[in-house]
Amino acid sequence: MAKIVGGITTSHVPAIGRAIAQNLQQDPYWKPFFDGFPPVQKWLDEVKPDVAIVIYNDHGLNFFLDKLPTFAVGAAAQYHNADEGWGIPTLPPFTGDAALSWQLINSLVADEFDITSCQEMLVDHAFSLPLKLLWPEHDSPPLRTIPVCINTVQYPLPSAARCYKLGEAIARAVTSWPEELKVVVIGSGGLSHQLDGERAGFINKAFDLQFMDSLTAAPKWATQYRNEELVEQTGTQGVELLMWLTTRAALPGEVVELHRNYHIPISNTAAGMMLFECR
């Protein structure tokens, strides 16, 4: 049976890609951020997962407002990166796992999640950057990937409670799949930041730390909040923490926090990272 071996949550911002391209990992501005990753890279090197389910939000690359899904699941053999508008060189394609994708889609729809399935899907920096951070030596990560995209572009967003249920349903889907597979769940987004409006630059360290603590001590803690309350606490883009919450909810059984990092700022963002292992 397929097993979920653990979960990794991380922030993403396009500037990380530029920092990697320019080899700024040891630069004083970037070092506190990049230093969070070697322990996780080591864990991945030991655990060697076969598949990564990447829970992220599209930033207007694959989806536009003509067809904007609440939850989308990739079901392709390959996923391509593409120009997001800044002319950054595109990455080699990511290998998919269409069979497990269909298991996810079948199981989620049976569980009354109204999934949009995507047999072609462009993946943006929110999908690609965590993989680059976790497997820095590889042009394309050495495992199969499945994109799971959650709408943060246009309200209404799915509630934190709904996202938590999605995570739990992902766990059911994976752990009932007969193939012998090690699956890692990666959540990409947050933590507190706000790009738009006169409150741009808003960061809330106290809430972020409380949220990170909750993922270990009381994972459902954040489901008490409406998205409007999460925006108030974490900024307009801080609501991307829904990716972290969904990821944590997808980890079944006993879950141990192995590592974390938190640093302010990268770009306009409070950057967090956590590694959870399923025991």
Add this chain to the structure above:
Amino acid sequence: MAKIVGGITTSHVPAIGRAIAQNLQQDPYWKPFFDGFPPVQKWLDEVKPDVAIVIYNDHGLNFFLDKLPTFAVGAAAQYHNADEGWGIPTLPPFTGDAALSWQLINSLVADEFDITSCQEMLVDHAFSLPLKLLWPEHDSPPLRTIPVCINTVQYPLPSAARCYKLGEAIARAVTSWPEELKVVVIGSGGLSHQLDGERAGFINKAFDLQFMDSLTAAPKWATQYRNEELVEQTGTQGVELLMWLTTRAALPGEVVELHRNYHIPISNTAAGMMLFECR
């Protein structure tokens, strides 16, 4: 407050459009089908609804397998018809009701339906034909419209039970909208038919009649069936009866059947029609 005044369910097949274009309503082949509609036209003329929520399935015009939603809701000011591949002349645009669309989307997402919202949307014969049948004198129907699209193209389809819940949630969304509006729900699809495979031409009159009866006597009756069972009973495209079921579920309170018609065949299809009034 907005009120749901009733529901109308009807079959759709592209050949109906050709029959209308050629004025074949009194032709012996078509007469038993078209004769079903005058009582409903009369009812609409008396009730004069302001908005029609049209529950239908897209036949590969607006959605492809790259982004295939389970449930999609239109949120445009206008909806355009387009060439579906047969070069039939396209129809004038249909007027939308974007404000009520957003009420639907907000309410449905709050009720944990994972809607794909569509600010641009091409609508096919399944959307346009019922409107033409119900308002034959009008090039474009004399009311605002909202498309609600349910996936029947690719499995997994949403279950009958899930569709029923969607209908109930649509009723909650409409009846909590403060605008003074009369809303009619139109369900477009079915009844039993099968276009593909060696069983093509399959029709099941007994099941269709039982299903029609159930919508009046015991509306949830069909929710006992898995989609595979519905396909066995009604054919591969007979599963479009999910549109009827969703429509019936969207009618709140006491519901009275005012009219029905059933005729075999039009094209390869058992053609049904029902009119329900909310009291």
Add this chain to the structure above:
Amino acid sequence: MTQASGLNVPGTYLFDGDMAMKGYALNKMCFSFNDAANRQAFAADEAGYCWRYGLNDEQSRVVRERDVLGLLAAGGNVYYLAKFAGILGLDVQDLGAAQTGMSKEAFKQMLLEAGK
């Protein structure tokens, strides 16, 4: 034929994930036929058009041979194949007859019988 979906009704196939993976290129081509210019391009150069959409040998063959059951078996989805049928000028009763091995008249008679 039993499918992933668990359906076991003779002569009846569900377009599920397995078929969706198998038929993607074929269905993408048929979806393109919504556009009249694409229908003309296909008519002008069938082989080239199939090749541009990446159809495999089997899919190209069943397109060439207008083999309806073959198109379904190759992963074709009935909703998209209907657009290909439109190019060929076939209505749903022509398709029904072709798939059941009946004459069109016999197929239409069978439909009439279902109403009795």
Add this chain to the structure above:
Amino acid sequence: MTQASGLNVPGTYLFDGDMAMKGYALNKMCFSFNDAANRQAFAADEAGYCWRYGLNDEQSRVVRERDVLGLLAAGGNVYYLAKFAGILGLDVQDLGAAQTGMSKEAFKQMLLEAGK
């Protein structure tokens, strides 16, 4: 500003249905900037490009004036506007400074302070 969404946080706007309706043309134009050829076409003829996407007068004005808060008020969505910012060579700290009325240095200092 209170919105349909019920949010009432100063300087903070949610992109809800009202904004989505208002900003559709503007956002569709910004979405087109994913494509380098479209970015060039915009640079070559800004007014014509805005006109082709059906921007209204207010939207055209705030595009012309690079008025970030005005773009948001005109229905622009931050995820699509980011692509317009890319054309202008502005990073998120430039945008933050412009919206808060701070110098970029002061804005960056504020971010550093948030970490203390």
